[in-house]
Amino acid sequence: MMRRTTPALILTGLLTLLLALLVPSAAHADTATFVKTQDWGSGYTGQYTIKNTGTTTLNGWTVVFDLPSGTTPGAYWDALMTGSGNRYTFRNREYNGTLAPGASTTFGFTASGSGSPTGCTLNGASCGGGQNPGDTTPPSVPSNLRSTGATSGSISLAWNPSTDDSGTVKDYRVREGSTVVATVTGTTATITGLAASTSHTYTVTARDASGNESARSASVTVRTQAGDGGGGTPVAANGQLHVCGTKLCNKNGKQIQLRGMSTHGLQWYPQCVTGGSLDALATDWKADVVRLSMYIQEGGYETNPRAFTDLMHSLIEQVSARGMYVIVDWHMLDPGDPNHNLSRAKTFFAEIAQRHASRPNVLYEIANEPNHVSWSTIKSYAEQVIPVIRAQDPDGIVLVGTRAWSSLGVSDGATETEVVGNPVNASNIMYTFHFYAATHDGKYLNALSRAADRIPMFVTEFGTQNSAGEGTNDFTRSQQYLDLMANKKISWVNWNFSDDHRSGAVFTTGTCDAGGPWTGTGRLKEAGVWIRDRIRTADDF
Structure with a gap:
């Protein structure tokens, strides 16, 4: 039987179709906002945040952008990437x-x-919101641009934050004249690579996610300090170091002791190693040396060798600009056999030594804490890595880790005699010793004392707590170690210059994310106050 369609039904259908054509579906004004979460000058870590600002579910996203010539992506995560020329496409994962x-x-x-x-x-529309391209309002102008420090080669700046009608300021640009010299997401920046006794005038602008940029701030003019190779800095006073007998000697042949701080793992706490914090180490703490701890495993170097090598280059330059010595710490820990990372170590140290061979302030620590291996295994590793460094930097001091977490074998029931009786076949090297005062008692102290009379020793890591870097501070035992090291001119570095939750970190939790304050004692834990006082005492150079 044929069904007859009534005129009313036809009219209803036409009206439904017409409304569908005239009334748009729920629009997506979604955004993709970019920030640099880390920036080491020659590279950075970038992050996009995709937000559904519409009223219906977003099913799939694709972000496309261009990178300028000379900038290329490396590792990526939480997206699938393809590229053509300078244009890169990132699509969601499942x-x-x-x-x-x-x-x-x-x-x-x-x-x-x-x-x-x-x-x-x-998804084909502007990352600032494809359905709402009307955001043309720039952020407010940054205010109170000021200098927070200057060395012979760097200037540190800070300013008050801007506001934006979108609620988010994407980044700030620092300019000298018309040249952008820094782009940062926070409200501080350090400009490095400057000549001594020169004046520089800077302004800063703010940008939002839509690319709107504020007017320039009021300018500030800052002069770098006078330079004679670092002014009155430890490097200026001592120059190229060398091993003389069992001691560390300066350019004049005088036996000296360096004192300073070690960073925590750079993969976890890069926010604690900034222009401001390094300025504080150099001028407020009066440190002689900074140890840059680059883990190999645990999310470190092996995950992205290029990025971590570039980060190390940048930090070496920043420490050097402040006239301090720098220890490049190959922070192998687990696996405990340094030969597991032998090929990586050769690649890394060859480039580091080649780039920085002309600097008088770089020391190479080639194996942080070997463990569960014999001294002969460690010695073999060292005798393969040291020639790689020497081929590029004949004068740099190399620091060699010892057995059982750099305890001279004591933690395995051995003594320093295994190193004394079978030293590494190389010159201008020192052996490392690590201790944690609440764990490592008199037998460790005595082993260090005996060893220092026979071989060159450098304490590249110690803490006032237990061997996990936490718990109650044992300042009495710690002072016994410091007295011994002062008497025998053993240089030392304390663990660690971060705001980690453990008692061994010098700063209270949250200090680094807040950008300081780095100076004084207001944000220091008990151990931080104690060690700062001992670093600040006068050097005997």
């Missing part, structure tokens, strides 16, 4: 493509080069 209204997700990448993404689109 687990982060669906976003409910108001929800967000992130993906990230490392980049070699300093250029930021441009021309960003999200």
Whole structure:
């Protein structure tokens, strides 16, 4: 039987179709916001945050942007990447493509080069919000631009934050004249590589996620300090160091002792190693040496050799600009056999030594804490890595780790005699010793004392707590160690210059994320106050 259609039904259908054509579906004004979470000058870690600002579920996302010539992405995560020329496309993974209204997700990448993404689109529309391109209001102008410190080669700046109608300021640009000399996400910046006794005038602007940029701030003019190779700094006073007998000697042949701080793992606490914090170490703490601890495993060097090598280059330059010595710490720990990372170590130290051979202040620590291996195994490793360094830097001091977590074998029931009787076949080297006062008692102290009379020793790590870097401070035992090291001119570095939750970290939790304050004692834990006082005492150079 044929069904007859009534005129009313036809009219209803036409009206439904017409409304569908005239009334748009729920629009997505989604955003993709970019920030540099780490920036070491020659490279950075970037992160995009994709947010569903619409009223319906976002099913899948694609972010496309350009990078300028000279900047290329390396490792990436939480997205799938393809590239053509300078244009790169990132698509969601299977687990982060669906976003409910108001929800967000992130993906990230490392980049070699300093250029930021441009021309960003999200699902074909502007990353600033494809359905709402009307944001043309720039952030407010940054205020109170000021200098927070200057050395013979660097100037540190700070300013008050801007505000934006979108609620988010993406980044700040520091300019000298028309040249952008720094792009940062926070409200501090350190400009390095400057000549001594020169004046520099800076302004700063703020940008939002839509690319709107504020007017320039009021300018500030700062002069770098006078330079004679570092002014009155430890490096200026001592120059190229060398091993003389069992001691560390300066350019004049005088036996000296260096005292300073070690960073925590750079993969975890890069926010604690900034221009401001290094300025504080140099001028407020009056440190002679900084140990840059680069873990190999545990999310460190092996995950992205290029990014960590570039980061180390940058930090060496920043420490050097402040006239301090720098220990490049190959922080192998687990696996405990240094030969597990032999090939990586050769590659890394060859480049580091080649780049910085002309600097008089770089020391190479080639194996942090060997463990569960014999001294002969460690010695074999050292005799393969040291020639790689010597081929590039014949004068740099090499620091060699010892058995059982650099305890001279004491933690394995041995003594220093295994090193004394079978030393590494190389010159201008020192052997490392690590102690934690609440764990390592008199037998460790005595082993260090005996060893220092026979072989060159350098304490590249110690704490006033237990061997996990936590718990109650044993300042009495710690002072016994410091008295011994002062008497025998054994240089030392304390663990650690971070705001980790353990008692061994000098800063209270949250200090680094807040950007300080780095000077004084207001943000220091008990151990931080104690060790700062002992670093600040006058050097005998």
